[in-house]
Amino acid sequence: xxxxxxxxxxxxxxxxxxxxxxxxxxxxxxxxxxxxxxxxxxxxxxxxxxxxxxxxxxxxxxxxxxxxxxxxxxxxxxxxxxxxxxxxxxxxxxxxxxxxxxxxxxxxxxxxxxxxxxxxxxxxxxxxxxxxxxxxxxxxxxxxxxxxxxxxxxxxxxxxxxxxxxxxxxxxxxxxxxxxxxxxxxxxxxxxxxxxxxxxxxxxxxxxxxxxxxxxxxxxxxxxxxxxxxxxxxxxxxxxxxxxxxxxxxxxxxxxxxxxxxxxxxxxxxxxxxxxxxxxxxxxxxxxxxxxxxxxxxxxxxxxxxxxxxxxxxxxxxxxxxxxxxxxxxxxxxxxxxxxxxxxxxxxxxxxxxxxxxxxxxxxxxxxxxxxxxxxxxxxxxxxxxxxxxxxxxxxxxxxxxxxxxxxxxxxxxxxxxxxxxxxxxxxxxxxxxxxxxxxxxxxxxxxxxxxxxxxxxxxxxxxxx
Numbered sequence: 001x002x003x004x005x006x007x008x009x010x011x012x013x014x015x016x017x018x019x020x021x022x023x024x025x026x027x028x029x030x031x032x033x034x035x036x037x038x039x040x041x042x043x044x045x046x047x048x049x050x051x052x053x054x055x056x057x058x059x060x061x062x063x064x065x066x067x068x069x070x071x072x073x074x075x076x077x078x079x080x081x082x083x084x085x086x087x088x089x090x091x092x093x094x095x096x097x098x099x100x101x102x103x104x105x106x107x108x109x110x111x112x113x114x115x116x117x118x119x120x121x122x123x124x125x126x127x128x129x130x131x132x133x134x135x136x137x138x139x140x141x142x143x144x145x146x147x148x149x150x151x152x153x154x155x156x157x158x159x160x161x162x163x164x165x166x167x168x169x170x171x172x173x174x175x176x177x178x179x180x181x182x183x184x185x186x187x188x189x190x191x192x193x194x195x196x197x198x199x200x201x202x203x204x205x206x207x208x209x210x211x212x213x214x215x216x217x218x219x220x221x222x223x224x225x226x227x228x229x230x231x232x233x234x235x236x237x238x239x240x241x242x243x244x245x246x247x248x249x250x251x252x253x254x255x256x257x258x259x260x261x262x263x264x265x266x267x268x269x270x271x272x273x274x275x276x277x278x279x280x281x282x283x284x285x286x287x288x289x290x291x292x293x294x295x296x297x298x299x300x301x302x303x304x305x306x307x308x309x310x311x312x313x314x315x316x317x318x319x320x321x322x323x324x325x326x327x328x329x330x331x332x333x334x335x336x337x338x339x340x341x342x343x344x345x346x347x348x349x350x351x352x353x354x355x356x357x358x359x360x361x362x363x364x365x366x367x368x369x370x371x372x373x374x375x376x377x378x379x380x381x382x383x384x385x386x387x388x389x390x391x392x393x394x395x396x397x398x399x400x401x402x403x404x405x406x407x408x409x410x411x412x413x414x415x416x417x418x419x420x421x422x423x424x425x426x427x428x429x430x431x432x433x434x435x436x437x438x439x440x441x442x443x444x445x446x447x448x449x450x451x452x453x454x455x456x457x458x459x460x461x462x463x464x465x466x
Contacts, residue, residue, distance in 0.1 A: 021058035190272035305337035406443030
């Protein structure tokens with residue numbers, strides 16, 4: 001990520017930074033709302049302009065004179081974004097003219113990096129507003145560019161100017177990046193205030209995410225890149241997922257959707273649980289969504305440093321969780337402290353092991369023989385009119401363990417027998433943390449052939465329907 005030019009969009013709250021960010025990248029990635037302060041963390045996205053890859057950063061609104069906890073953290077996030085950037089797009093509002101906050105932000109830019117700033121006046125939907133852009137020259141940042149993030153007017157000119165300013169950097173970005181190892185995409189998922197952002201900051205060894213005791217501080221899904229033992233990892237911090245009945249504001253609704261979208265584009269989900277909170281219905285819904293989307297999962301009990309414990313506490317916690325919730329039977333668990341860093345690197349190691357298991361192929365003959373051993377010892381419940389007989393089984397190619405069974409009456413497979421086969425596969429093969437998928441297809445009786453392990457139960461090579 002660091003090799004590509006970074007373009008940060010900064011400014012005071014509610015001037016349209018997220019709208020401009022979404023307009024530039026052509027997608028609704030950043031949450032947009034009339035309420036000031038919706039964007040709090042830096043939101044990265046790679047986009048292309050004139051054949052060049054540029055990383056655009058949406059930032060929280062700056063409030064330089066407000067030193068309360070969240071505004072001060074936003075101010076720090078913007079300073080970090082400016083330090084990382086090749087170009088800074090300083091966005092102001094044509095409807096208000098220059099205000100004191102704009103002057104203070106411009107002063108910070110002039111003091112730190114005036115050569116990399118572009119002053120852009122947003123909300124210039126009319127010619128009258130566009131003509132008023134010249135009053136922003138008083139900010140002392142040179143040429144002023146009028147745009148309408150809402151309609152897209154003037155955005156191309158800003159991007160052309162941006163491209164000029166990063167000309168030398170562009171040449172370096174044309175080189176093909178060398179892949180230094182396996183890429184793992186991790187999404188940190190869980191209820192609000194479970195410690196997701198603290199975990200991300202600890203893994204990154206820097207203050208990438210805003211952390212606050214108030215639940216709901218993170219609202220966007222934020223991607224960060226780092227390396228662990230030479231292996232590339234993309235980690236996604238997401239907003240805490242709430243029940244639909246608790247999502248009352250539009251901004252929370254979009255944040256929930258974005259968190260769910262993060263599950264779709266990751267490889268492994270880290271499901272964060274506060275050890276002081278019991279596993280709730282919402283946690284199980286999140287887990288079911290992870291498995292439904294066929295992603296790997298690792299359950300992490302956070303805040304382990306402050307709980308009273310002995311050498312049996314963790315084993316007892318795991319056993320009780322699996323006793324209460326069948327869904328957790330084959331989900332690996334680990335206890336950590338995101339605050340102190342205790343066992344956080346073990347999360348990465350376990351995630352890589354789950355990734356390896358996701359693509360593991362079991363020996364075909366061994367698997368089929370095991371299936372017939374299982375169904376011989378524990379036959380499917382009797383259906384007199386049209387009995388279920390297993391004729392064959394195989395593992396399919398794909399990004400997760402997927403097994404197909406050929407049977408005489410697939411529509412009559414009962415849920416309890418499906419669970420029986422699923423448990424047998426988990427118990428026999430090392431697929432802990434993986435979403436194992438089973439499906440059933442009709443099969444035809446085979447022609448007579450030499451004796452095999454399947455012959456005794458009316459089985460052999462299977463001819464399947466296309």
